[in-house]
Amino acid sequence: MEILVILRNLYDNPDPFEGEKLLCDSDINVLTEACDLRDSLVADTDNAVTGAADSSEAVNATPHSPSVTALLISESQADYEGILKKAASYGADKVVHAACEDFDFSDANTFGPLIAEIIKGLEPMPNLVFFGRLAYDGDSVNIATQTAENLDWHRAIYSTEVLEVSFGGEDSTLTFKKAMEDGSLATTEVPLPAVVHSVRKRGLRGQAKVSDIIRAYGETRVESISKNAIAAAKEKALSGSSLPTPIQEIPPYINKGEMVDLKGTSDVDTAANIIDTLKKLGFEPKA
Numbered sequence: 069m070e071i072l073v074i075l076r077n078l079y080d081n082p083d084p085f086e087g088e089k090l091l092c093d094s095d096i097n098v099l100t101e102a103c104d105l106r107d108s109l110v111a112d113t114d115n116a117v118t119g120a121a122d123s124s125e126a127v128n129a130t131p132h133s134p135s136v137t138a139l140l141i142s143e144s145q146a147d148y149e150g151i152l153k154k155a156a157s158y159g160a161d162k163v164v165h166a167a168c169e170d171f172d173f174s175d176a177n178t179f180g181p182l183i184a185e186i187i188k189g190l191e192p193m194p195n196l197v198f199f200g201r202l203a204y205d206g207d208s209v210n211i212a213t214q215t216a217e218n219l220d221w222h223r224a225i226y227s228t229e230v231l232e233v234s235f236g237g238e239d240s241t242l243t244f245k246k247a248m249e250d251g252s253l254a255t256t257e258v259p260l261p262a263v264v265h266s267v268r269k270r271g272l273r274g275q276a277k278v279s280d281i282i283r284a285y286g287e288t289r290v291e292s293i294s295k296n297a298i299a300a301a302k303e304k305a306l307s308g309s310s311l312p313t314p315i316q317e318i319p320p321y322i323n324k325g326e327m328v329d330l331k332g333t334s335d336v337d338t339a340a341n342i343i344d345t346l347k348k349l350g351f352e353p354k355a
Contacts, residue, residue: 103159180214
């Protein structure tokens with residue numbers, strides 16, 4: 069199980085409500101959640117190996133140990149190493165920097181595809197990608213959504229807590245608690261691989277562990293994605309979205325007095341609501 073955490077770029081954009089200069093609170097929260105998930109998967113793997121009837125079952129119990137990678141995509145500035153080592157002090161196994169010069173990080177329509185292209189080039193590919201609440205686009209899900217769409221993965225948005233990861237080949241799933249508009253929580257399941265947009269308000273660790281701090285600043289080395297790989301990802305992201313375009317112009321919505329709620333508890337529910345609404349408006353699927 070490979071878990072990737074996308075860190076927010078704080079350069080020249082500090083959060084005035086938070087004292088942390090390197091990592092915002094939402095990144096710390098999602099980092100500790102990802103590391104806690106990794107630790108629980110390691111414990112499950114150890115139990116599976118211990119309980120295996122023979123050595124062949126023990127080998128099949130886990131192909132490799134779960135790990136957490138923290139990725140920072142930013143301009144190549146001097147303190148990126150400090151940011152990533154801070155991430156390692158909160159438990160990340162590996163930290164990676166992608167230096168991307170002269171790029172508009174605020175444009176979700178190009179930055180989401182860039183993140184997706186960078187992810188596609190990682191070895192091994194992650195099964196799960198986490199974004200913190202703030203991500204790169206403020207308190208919204210635009211970047212996470214664009215990344216998921218360009219990876220052709222499912223989304224787990226407004227997640228307050230990941231409850232379980234269940235492995236079953238193509239039937240592997242992620243179960244999480246989703247924050248609803250009315251303040252309630254809905255237990256939701258999505259297939260893996262998936263992109264998680266986490267809105268959890270508190271991390272699972274009050275502070276970094278001493279052992280992780282020693283490892284981060286004594287042993288951890290920041291890896292860098294090659295300039296050629298970044299250039300190729302950037303070129304593809306700027307060449308245009310891979311998302312489908314409408315086949316016809318949608319007529320103006322005249323009845324502005326009526327609000328139709330299309331959001332469901334999952335992407336599947338939301339898609340069903342959209343299809344049903346379009347049918348009622350007279351749209352028919354293209355043959």
